[in-house]
Amino acid sequence: MRKLVSVMSAVLVAMSGQAMAAQVTVLTAARIHTLDTAQPKVQALAFDEAGRILALGSGAELLKRYPKAERIDAGQATVIPGLIDAHAHVSGLGMTMLSADLVDAASKQEVVQRLQAFEKQLPPGAWLIGRGWDQNDWPEKTFPTAADLDAAFPDRPVWLERIDGHAGWANTAAMRAVKRDLTGDWQPEGGRIERDARKQPTGVFVDAASALVEEARPPLDEATAERALSLGMQSAVEHGLTGVHDAGVSLAELRRYQRLADRGQMPLRVTAMADGNNEALESLCRNGLYTHPSGRLQMRTLKLYADGALGSRGAAMLRDYSDDHGNLGIMVTSPEQIAAAVDKAKRCGVQVATHAIGDRGNHVVLETYAKALGDAAGTTDHRWRIEHAQVLSPSDLPRLSQLHVIASMQPTHATSDMPWAEDRVGPERIIGAYAWRQLRDSGARLALGSDFPVESVDPRFGLYAATTRADAQGLPAGGWFPQEKLTAFEALRGFTLDAAYAGFAETQVGSLAVGKRADFVVLSEDPLAIAPTGLRSLTVQATYVDGKPVYRAK
Numbered sequence: 001m002r003k004l005v006s007v008m009s010a011v012l013v014a015m016s017g018q019a020m021a022a023q024v025t026v027l028t029a030a031r032i033h034t035l036d037t038a039q040p041k042v043q044a045l046a047f048d049e050a051g052r053i054l055a056l057g058s059g060a061e062l063l064k065r066y067p068k069a070e071r072i073d074a075g076q077a078t079v080i081p082g083l084i085d086a087h088a089h090v091s092g093l094g095m096t097m098l099s100a101d102l103v104d105a106a107s108k109q110e111v112v113q114r115l116q117a118f119e120k121q122l123p124p125g126a127w128l129i130g131r132g133w134d135q136n137d138w139p140e141k142t143f144p145t146a147a148d149l150d151a152a153f154p155d156r157p158v159w160l161e162r163i164d165g166h167a168g169w170a171n172t173a174a175m176r177a178v179k180r181d182l183t184g185d186w187q188p189e190g191g192r193i194e195r196d197a198r199k200q201p202t203g204v205f206v207d208a209a210s211a212l213v214e215e216a217r218p219p220l221d222e223a224t225a226e227r228a229l230s231l232g233m234q235s236a237v238e239h240g241l242t243g244v245h246d247a248g249v250s251l252a253e254l255r256r257y258q259r260l261a262d263r264g265q266m267p268l269r270v271t272a273m274a275d276g277n278n279e280a281l282e283s284l285c286r287n288g289l290y291t292h293p294s295g296r297l298q299m300r301t302l303k304l305y306a307d308g309a310l311g312s313r314g315a316a317m318l319r320d321y322s323d324d325h326g327n328l329g330i331m332v333t334s335p336e337q338i339a340a341a342v343d344k345a346k347r348c349g350v351q352v353a354t355h356a357i358g359d360r361g362n363h364v365v366l367e368t369y370a371k372a373l374g375d376a377a378g379t380t381d382h383r384w385r386i387e388h389a390q391v392l393s394p395s396d397l398p399r400l401s402q403l404h405v406i407a408s409m410q411p412t413h414a415t416s417d418m419p420w421a422e423d424r425v426g427p428e429r430i431i432g433a434y435a436w437r438q439l440r441d442s443g444a445r446l447a448l449g450s451d452f453p454v455e456s457v458d459p460r461f462g463l464y465a466a467t468t469r470a471d472a473q474g475l476p477a478g479g480w481f482p483q484e485k486l487t488a489f490e491a492l493r494g495f496t497l498d499a500a501y502a503g504f505a506e507t508q509v510g511s512l513a514v515g516k517r518a519d520f521v522v523l524s525e526d527p528l529a530i531a532p533t534g535l536r537s538l539t540v541q542a543t544y545v546d547g548k549p550v551y552r553a554k
Contacts, residue, residue, distance in 0.1 A: 051546025082242025094228030100130030146203030
């Protein structure tokens with residue numbers, strides 16, 4: 001009997017061993033860049049059924065250790081850690097797929113033509129919504145007016161969001177729907193209604209003024225709002241992203257994410273930032289920092305707005321705009337309101353991330369952070385962030401490192417803005433603009449992203465912009481203010497390990513190491529071995545999250 005028991009035990013152990021082996025997958029490739037200093041480059045990694053990395057090394061070594069493992073042979077491909085966009089808007093990306101696309105329209109006439117084509121699919125009376133116009137791309141380079149839309153759309157309300165999301169363009173029908181007199185001298189707090197000499201609204205609403213028209217729109221139904229999130233996430237993984245920091249998520253939108261996560265319908269990881277001093281922050285203060293059991297969703301960050309954007313001259317400046325004397329931009333949120341929200345977040349143990357583009361906006365944020373953090377700024381693991389950190393005065397630039405504030409920046413903003421940015425701020429202030437190298441060399445950590453849909457969701461464009469500071473045609477030759485370029489490794493780190501750190505996730509993702517999540521991207525080319533000009537056209541073969549393919553190229 002004892003012998004029978006021993007035999008059965010041996011059989012069970014063998015079966016158990018086979019089951020365990022069957023749950024292991026070994027991936028081999030020509031090279032795997034881990035971004036882990038202990039093992040920076042290997043040829044194989046093994047992960048379990050749950051998507052946890054078990055081992056890294058040579059193919060022969062891992063296949064010997066796991067002889068019954070399922071094998072993925074990527075051949076001559078290169079594998080890198082999953083790319084993370086540290087600042088983006090998932091719902092906004094999805095909604096661009098459900099509305100009229102105005103990106104790169106070269107004139108107001110082209111905008112109208114695109115709208116007329118899109119209108120054909122709309123029912124009578126529905127609002128015509130679009131996004132992506134940029135007056136800087138047009139011959140006249142001036143803001144449009146309602147009259148530019150009224151001839152083609154006399155009755156249907158039209159509302160068009162600017163490319164940066166910091167201004168909107170309405171026709172007369174849309175303005176009629178606003179339940180407030182838009183004429184006169186008054187301005188909404190944190191925004192500006194553009195008016196003509198007769199004090200009549202022209203149709204352009206900057207920053208907080210856009211809310212006047214947004215509130216007049218019919219509310220979005222839940223099914224469409226949820227679909228927008230799904231569309232945005234799917235587009236992200238198709239471009240090699242395994243994580244996104246969603247900058248400004250309401251409590252209602254967090255609930256949509258939760259429903260998707262509960263159903264296993266989140267193909268990537270989302271770090272959601274609470275949208276200002278509102279319900280989502282209240283929830284974090286009341287219930288604590290949030291993490292979904294799947295590991296695909298978390299909220300532990302407050303997103304605030306300091307100022308507007310440079311393209312619409314809403315970024316708050318210390319001195320007048322060089323091309324618009326008398327204009328200092330807009331503080332979307334007053335310094336007092338920012339301070340109150342920051343203090344509240346600190347009490348609740350919530351990370352703070354504040355949008356600041358102009359040098360005055362950045363100065364106000366740094367002053368507020370310094371006061372709130374006090375002497376502990378350089379010692380506590382607060383990881384507070386400035387989103388964009390786009391134009392910094394010389395005296396403020398080193399303060400990010402001193403205060404341990406993360407610079408969450410978007411490389412493609414520089415290459416999109418370079419045709420007109422110096423006109424806005426002048427030759428002196430441009431030296432502190434889009435200053436990636438200066439910030440990194442000062443000791444600040446750079447978490448890189450795109451701000452999609454303001455820019456393309458494609459992180460390859462960000463890697464290319466960071467290393468070349470040139471447009472798609474390679475202009476200007478040598479790069480725009482080339483002294484601010486990053487190396488390919490620094491750019492890759494900004495989209496992986498440093499972005500993970502900015503989301504308190506570096507122990508889980510951002511590099512490939514034992515115990516971390518098997519989030520990785522399979523590329524045809526080696527981004528650390530090719531010329532920077534090739535980064536824009538890297539071939540994404542597959543995107544994996546938790547060891548499972550969420551995208552495979554056809």
